[in-house]
Amino acid sequence: MKKVLVLGATSAIAQATVRLLSARGVALYLVGRHAERLEAVARDARTRGASRVETEVLDLDDLSQHEALVARAEAALAGLDGALLAHGILGDQAQAQGSYAETEKVLRTNFLSAVSLLTPLANRFESQRTGTLVVISSVAGDRGRQSNYVYGASKGALTVFLQGLRNRLAPAGVAVVTVKPGFVDTPMTAAVKKNPLFASPEAVARGLLRAVDAGRDEVYLPDFWRPIMFLIRGIPERVFKRLKL
Amino acid sequence: MKRERTSWGRHPRVTAEREHPVSWASEALPEPPPGGSLLPHGLGRSYGDACRNEGGALLTTERLDHFLGFDPATGVLRCESGVTLDAILRLVVPQGWFLPVTPGTKFVTVGGAIANDVHGKNHVREGTFGRHLRRFELLRSDGSRRECSPTQNADWFGATIGGLGLTGLVTWAELQLRRVSTPYILQETVPFENLEGFLALLEASERDFEFNVAWVDSLARGRHLGRGLFYRGDHAPPQLDAVPRTRAPAPRLQIPFDFPQFALNRVSVAAFNALQYRLRPQGLVHYEPFFYPLDAVHGWNRIYGRQGFLQFQCGVPMTLAGTDALREVLDRSAHSGMPSFLTVLKVYGALPSPGWMSFPQRGFSLALDFAHRGERTLRLVDELDALTRRAGGRVYPAKDSRMSPESFRAYYPEHERFRGYVDPAFSSSFWRRVNGAR
Numbered sequence: 032m033k034k035v036l037v038l039g040a041t042s043a044i045a046q047a048t049v050r051l052l053s054a055r056g057v058a059l060y061l062v063g064r065h066a067e068r069l070e071a072v073a074r075d076a077r078t079r080g081a082s083r084v085e086t087e088v089l090d091l092d093d094l095s096q097h098e099a100l101v102a103r104a105e106a107a108l109a110g111l112d113g114a115l116l117a118h119g120i121l122g123d124q125a126q127a128q129g130s131y132a133e134t135e136k137v138l139r140t141n142f143l144s145a146v147s148l149l150t151p152l153a154n155r156f157e158s159q160r161t162g163t164l165v166v167i168s169s170v171a172g173d174r175g176r177q178s179n180y181v182y183g184a185s186k187g188a189l190t191v192f193l194q195g196l197r198n199r200l201a202p203a204g205v206a207v208v209t210v211k212p213g214f215v216d217t218p219m220t221a222a223v224k225k226n227p228l229f230a231s232p233e234a235v236a237r238g239l240l241r242a243v244d245a246g247r248d249e250v251y252l253p254d255f256w257r258p259i260m261f262l263i264r265g266i267p268e269r270v271f272k273r274l275k276l
Numbered sequence: 277m278k279r280e281r282t283s284w285g286r287h288p289r290v291t292a293e294r295e296h297p298v299s300w301a302s303e304a305l306p307e308p309p310p311g312g313s314l315l316p317h318g319l320g321r322s323y324g325d326a327c328r329n330e331g332g333a334l335l336t337t338e339r340l341d342h343f344l345g346f347d348p349a350t351g352v353l354r355c356e357s358g359v360t361l362d363a364i365l366r367l368v369v370p371q372g373w374f375l376p377v378t379p380g381t382k383f384v385t386v387g388g389a390i391a392n393d394v395h396g397k398n399h400v401r402e403g404t405f406g407r408h409l410r411r412f413e414l415l416r417s418d419g420s421r422r423e424c425s426p427t428q429n430a431d432w433f434g435a436t437i438g439g440l441g442l443t444g445l446v447t448w449a450e451l452q453l454r455r456v457s458t459p460y461i462l463q464e465t466v467p468f469e470n471l472e473g474f475l476a477l478l479e480a481s482e483r484d485f486e487f488n489v490a491w492v493d494s495l496a497r498g499r500h501l502g503r504g505l506f507y508r509g510d511h512a513p514p515q516l517d518a519v520p521r522t523r524a525p526a527p528r529l530q531i532p533f534d535f536p537q538f539a540l541n542r543v544s545v546a547a548f549n550a551l552q553y554r555l556r557p558q559g560l561v562h563y564e565p566f567f568y569p570l571d572a573v574h575g576w577n578r579i580y581g582r583q584g585f586l587q588f589q590c591g592v593p594m595t596l597a598g599t600d601a602l603r604e605v606l607d608r609s610a611h612s613g614m615p616s617f618l619t620v621l622k623v624y625g626a627l628p629s630p631g632w633m634s635f636p637q638r639g640f641s642l643a644l645d646f647a648h649r650g651e652r653t654l655r656l657v658d659e660l661d662a663l664t665r666r667a668g669g670r671v672y673p674a675k676d677s678r679m680s681p682e683s684f685r686a687y688y689p690e691h692e693r694f695r696g697y698v699d700p701a702f703s704s705s706f707w708r709r710v711n712g713a714r
Contacts, residue, residue, distance in 0.1 A: 043339070067302035071342045071356070078343035078355075079367065218299060218339075 032113030032163050032243065034058045036104045038091060038148060039118025041068040043217035044167060046075075047236035048115060053079035060104035060111075061086045083108065091118050092140055094147040101151040112159075114152050116145050116166045121219050127181040134181050141185035146192055153196055156205040163206040165243060166193055170213045170251065173260045176276040197248055209249040210239050213256045284577050285323035286584030287648050287677055290330045290705060299339040301356055301447035305417050305701075309333050313703035314417065316441040318358060318385030322392065323587040324677030325705035326440050332703060335445055337387055343367065344448055351453040352410065357387030357446040364453075365563075373453040374511065374563070376408040380620075382568050387446045392674040393438035393634040396567070397487035397507075400625030404634055406437035407627065412449035417701035421447075426630060435697035437631030440673060442698045442707055457514035461487070461566040464508050465556040471502030471603055478623060481508045487566075492619040493549045494644065495542065497610045501603065504621070505556065512560055530574045534582045545615040570618075579617075580647045586677060588657050589643035591624060591636060592669035598639055601667035605660050609644055612656050616644035632690040635672045643675065654678060673706060684710035 035052060039045050040061035049059060053076040061076070063069040066088045073084045085107040089096060105111045122137035145166060156162030171179055172186030190209055197207035214220060214229045235252045242250035251257040266274070282289065296306045296314075308314045312332035320327050337358030344354040348371045353364065361375060362382040368374065379394040388394075393406045402408070411425035414432055424433040436443045464485070468474045474490055481488050485508035492504035557565070570576050577585070590605070592598035602621075609616050620643045624636040644660075646653050661683055664671055670687035671679050685691060698707075 065300075065302075068300050071301065071344070074344045075342040078346045218297070221297065 032057060034060075034108040034111050035113035035115060036060045036062070036101070036108075036111055036152075037115045037117065038062050039116070040072050040086075041065060042117045042119070043219070043232035044212070044215060044235050044239070045115060045117035046072055047232040048117070048239055049076050049081075050079055051236055051240050053077075053081035056080050056082045057113075058083035058108045059085070060108055062089050062091065062100065062104075064088065064090050091144045091148070094144055097144075097147045098151050101148070101155065105155065111152075111155065112161055113163045114148075114165065116148060116164075118144070119167065119219075121179075122182050122185075124179045124181055137181050138185050138188075141182070142188045142192075145189055149192070149196060153200060153205070157200055157203045160203050161205065163208065163243060164193075164196070164200075165208045165210060165239065167210045167212065167239075168193065170211050170256050170260050172211070174263055174271075178276060206243070206246060206248075208239075208243055208247060210235075210242065210252060211250065211256065211260075212252045213259075282320065282584075283324055283327050283677075284321045285587055285645075285648075285675075285677060286577060286580070286582075287586065288325055288328070288705070289584075290325070290328040292331050293329055294333040295336050296333050297336050297339055298358075298445065301340060301342075301413070301415075304419060305335070305415060305445060306333070308417070308701045314445075314699075314701050315704045316357070316387055316391070316445050318388035319360065319383050321381055321384045321388065322673075323585075323675045324673075325709065326392070326673050326676070327388075328705040329703065330705045337385060340387075340447070341385075346371075348373070351455060352450060353453055354448060354450040355386060356448045357390070357412075358385050360385055361389065368453055369456075369459050369563075372455060372457070374456040376452065376454045377402050377405045378567055379405075380568065381571055383571060386449050386451070387441070390437055390446055390449060391439060391441040393629055393631045393636075394674075395624070395636050397489040397622065399627075399636055400482055400488070400623055401486050401627075403625065403627035404438075404629040404631070404636055406629045406631045406634060408452050409433075409437065409630075410450040410452055412436070413447045414444045415447050416444040417699050430630075432697065434630050434632045435694055437629060438634035439631065439694065439697070440633070440704060440706065442702050442704065444699045444702065456511045458512045459563050460512040460560045461509045461563055462512045463557055463559065463561050463566060465558055466506040466508070467504070467553070467556070468506055469503055470496075470500055471599070471606070474502060474504065474506065474621065475599065477506050481506065482623065484508075486510050488623060490621040491552060492606065492621050492642075493553065494606070494609060494616040494619040495546050495549060497607070501610065502606050502621075504619075505553065507557075507566075509561075509566060534578050542613070542615055545617055548617065580645075583648040583650075585617075585645050585647050586653055586657055587643060587645040587675040588660050589641060589672040589675040590660065590664040590669050591639050591641045591672070592664060592667045593637070593639040594623075595639075595668075597667045598669065601663050601669060602640055602642055604663050605642060605644070608656065608659060608663070609646075612646075614646050614649060614653060614656060616646055619644050633673075633688055633694050635670065635674070637670065639669065643672075673710075676706070679710065681710050681712040 041063040069086045073086045076084045119141045127133040168190045169186040171183040172190045175183050193209045212235050216229045230253050238252040315329040317334035317336050340356045340358035342356045346353045351373045378396045389405045393404045395404045414422045422429045487509045490506045496503040592601045622641040626638040
């Protein structure tokens with residue numbers, strides 16, 4: 032990845048990844064909602080060695096802008112060979128159970144907006160026959176649990192979409208990397224009580240880039256989540272439905 | 277993993293404390309908790325209670341860590357206050373720059389370095405960290421933002437440097453780095469037999485070397501009182517770049533648990549001191565072991581056990597009374613039966629800091645650390661404090677957890693003027709203690 036579009040650039044995982052990419056001298060097009068925060072991330076990236084940093088303030092929930100956004104990024108960097116989709120919301124499970132509007136908000140940000148961005152990106156990368164799409168999904172998408180199945184569903188749908196996209200783009204040599212972090216200590220989880228399963232955004236970013244460099248398709252971060260999720264997926268539904276997870 | 281937040285000395289233990297992560301310099305400050313106050317908190321490397329705020333909230337700055345600009349032509353760096361010295365070195369050393377002044381650990385933030393106006397082994401030549409600050413932004417609880425420099429809002433500049441985080445939150449700072457040719461230090465280690473031997477070495481060392489520091493064998497008594505090793509060095513000149521040298525220590529040791537109380541005693545300290553006395557690094561060494569020998573052992577404070585430890589760092593004038601006080605402090609601790617693990621002797625030069633409350637003054641600095649063994653440790657340190665006061669010296673707030681309000685007022689004559697600049701919503705356990713409001 033030499034020219035990378037970063038969506039949700041002010042998120043903790045995106046910031047940590049941007050720092051690592053900057054040290055490699057990549058060119059970046061950073062997209063986020065808050066101008067001042069985006070500016071701090073951009074200055075940081077420039078100082079750390081990014082060869083070029085452009086920014087755009089945009090609310091990615093506005094899907095109508097996505098086609099044009101991808102075109103602007105490509106024009107600004109004179110090409111594009113990588114994209115990191117790192118925007119997302121945790122939502123409020125209790126609220127979502129009481130109101131479809133909250134559920135839709137989570138699905139819109141985490142799933143629909145990702146699909147809407149991936150469509151023009153995939154088509155461009157497919158026709159240029161090169162590129163890497165890195166998308167942050169979640170272990171929560173591996174199995175629905177009562178405590179956060181709305182968020183889980185948005186990420187599960189995303190994971191399945193990415194499987195199909197990978198299948199379609201493989202002949203064109205375009206990589207699709209599904210990143211499934213577990214708990215990460217970020218502002219998104221500020222209200223969640225921390226336990227030893229929490230990882231730092233820096234550790235997740237390092238694992239993410241390792242996976243990209245190694246040409247992996249799907250990566251659990253930290254990797255202890257792979258066996259954990261293997262076990263959780265293996266629990267029969269008639270048992271699972273009685274568990275308090 | 278969520279770690280328990282403690283100060284580096286892990287004493288006193290503070291339980292009732294909230295945390296407000298500050299992620300963005302553009303954000304407003306949160307409201308202090310009811311009846312409580314705010315205090316900026318970086319990596320918690322202050323040893324005592326200057327970085328604690330019992331009953332209040334800590335503005336944690338781990339995520340306030342963006343670089344805002346670096347000019348490799350001039351060495352001017354601008355960054356947010358949660359950026360660590362470690363992060364700065366990793367960015368600038370490959371580009372031929374270095375920190376003008378660094379304390380003995382790189383795991384401190386820029387904000388913390390300002391708040392404590394830290395100093396290093398080159399105080400004689402470069403003074404404190406505050407001297408190398410070009411400007412910073414101070415955010416107050418009333419929402420106001422001030423850009424402070426030696427010429428702009430100079431009073432706020434002076435109050436905030438060494439101001440223990442009490443004047444508001446420093447959001448970003450701009451510092452002047454210094455050029456280096458290599459990441460290496462040309463080092464010399466010279467043994468001395470006693471305090472007189474140290475004093476005899478001093479003049480030539482100060483003249484010929486930028487970095488000067490001595491390690492003292494805390495168990496030596498009588499005519500060997502003050503025996504130790506003098507470490508001196510300079511940034512290596514460019515032509516030495518090709519010489520083979522020791523590399524930066526790659527794997528970090530981790531102290532995985534709190535050592536039991538009996539682990540630190542006369543015998544183990546004597547063994548450590550004997551080993552230390554035999555290790556005499558010479559020649560070209562990487563800057564990491566030279567400046568940050570203890571950083572290689574992550575969590576070294578845990579060797580002091582659950583009870584933590586008290587560090588006592590005093591500065592005394594370069595007078596007869598000052599050297600007498602040094603001798604007396606060393607003698608008392610050698611006879612206390614509570615050996616100091618690491619005893620460090622340094623010299624401060626005459627360069628003034630812009631900070632009103634800055635600790636270093638022309639004279640000697642002696643730092644000792646004592647495993648916390650309750651009342652008798654406190655009594656010993658109180659005695660050392662009294663000796664310091666009598667000699668006209670002062671004690672370093674960054675290392676303190678027990679000085680009395682009377683001592684504080686005697687040590688810091690500018691405290692009255694400083695008080696007017698303390699943010700009404702800010703406070704710390706240290707500040708309440710030295711103001712008699714425990």
